Amino acid sequence: MSASPLVHIDGISKRFGDAVALEHLSLDIAQGEFVTFLGPSGCGKSTTLRILGGFERPDTGRVILDGEDVTMQPPEKRHVNMVFQDYALFPHMTVRQNISFALELKGMDKTGIARRLDEIMSFLELDAYGDRYPGQLSGGQRQRVALARALAPDPALLLLDEPLGALDAKLRGQVQRELKSIQRQTHKTFFFVTHDQEEALTMSDRIVVMNHGRVEQDGTPEELYFHPASRFVAEFIGETNLLSGKMRGVEGEAVVMEWFGQTLRGHAPSGVPAEGAPITASVRLEKLGFHSSRPDLPNAVQGRVINRTFLGSRMAVDLLVEQTDGAKLRAFVDAETGQAIGDDLVWAAWDSDSMAVLRD
């Protein structure tokens, strides 16, 4: 991160009556970052976004934008713009009028507006729709107009509150790619809010997972997916196997745990637990491999396939593990591998870097 972040959130807290929306949140966002706030309903994502936009004031703490304390500044004074889920376009104005109105509000003169309007319409490939009304556009096109309107005044920070929520699944994927590419090309700082983990993984440079008004984990999509720090993150992002066992100790780089009398080796992204402590570890489904004899890997357990689910590009295989009280592991393999495993006893194995010991 560069010397001074574009956004510095310094210990903000917010309550609504008895409900705690945010608890002492501190966070820096660098210029040009695509940061996503991800979490279940009520975890404080929108409150953070609204505080950044100036629509809400924190009870304590400060928001520094580009070196300036904007905590008490109203929205119109901030160099920030917002894209809403329902687009909030004016239905009685054409696409061009919707966008130029946003520029007029920023006090731009007529020549400046005309120039900027042409620029942004062409950049977002909206030229053909300039004279249409929002009601004459598809959901994806409306979304693009809303984005054009928000980007036109060249804000330092763009806030996006579940902006793709109204789009159907197929269009959503396409718009996600477009949005990410626009963010890359403009090198704008995007603060994106969603409860959709797949969307967060697809688009973000960095994801902040929120839980009950606090940061649960903050990292790149890959870090959060493969090295979750807590059970909450492991379960919220993607599908995973959770193994409950006992902490045994440390061997070189590896954390050693006992699971039904078997020794397993993993790593601990959030610190090494005390010896003897009950612990839970997470292994992603695609990290399990199958072998007919015991492989030379730090973790190998024997079991029998009890179920196969064909999922198109891959197959989910459920394994009942021997010498446990009925523990099951689930793996993703390609369909041919899944069929080839057979019904005999097999070994399922994974390396220590694929198993994260979690903070509860």
Ligand SMILES: Nc1ncnc2c1ncn2[C@@H]1O[C@H](COP(=O)(O)OP(=O)(O)OP(=O)(O)O)[C@@H](O)[C@H]1O
């Ligand atoms: N204006 C308000 N008045 C009272 N309580 C509020 C208000 N705004 C938010 N809250 C409460 O604050 C908490 C956090 O809300 P927030 O909207 O930030 O969550 P969220 O993560 O954005 O959820 P969602 O995904 O459902 O939008 C919730 O418990 C919510 O009920």
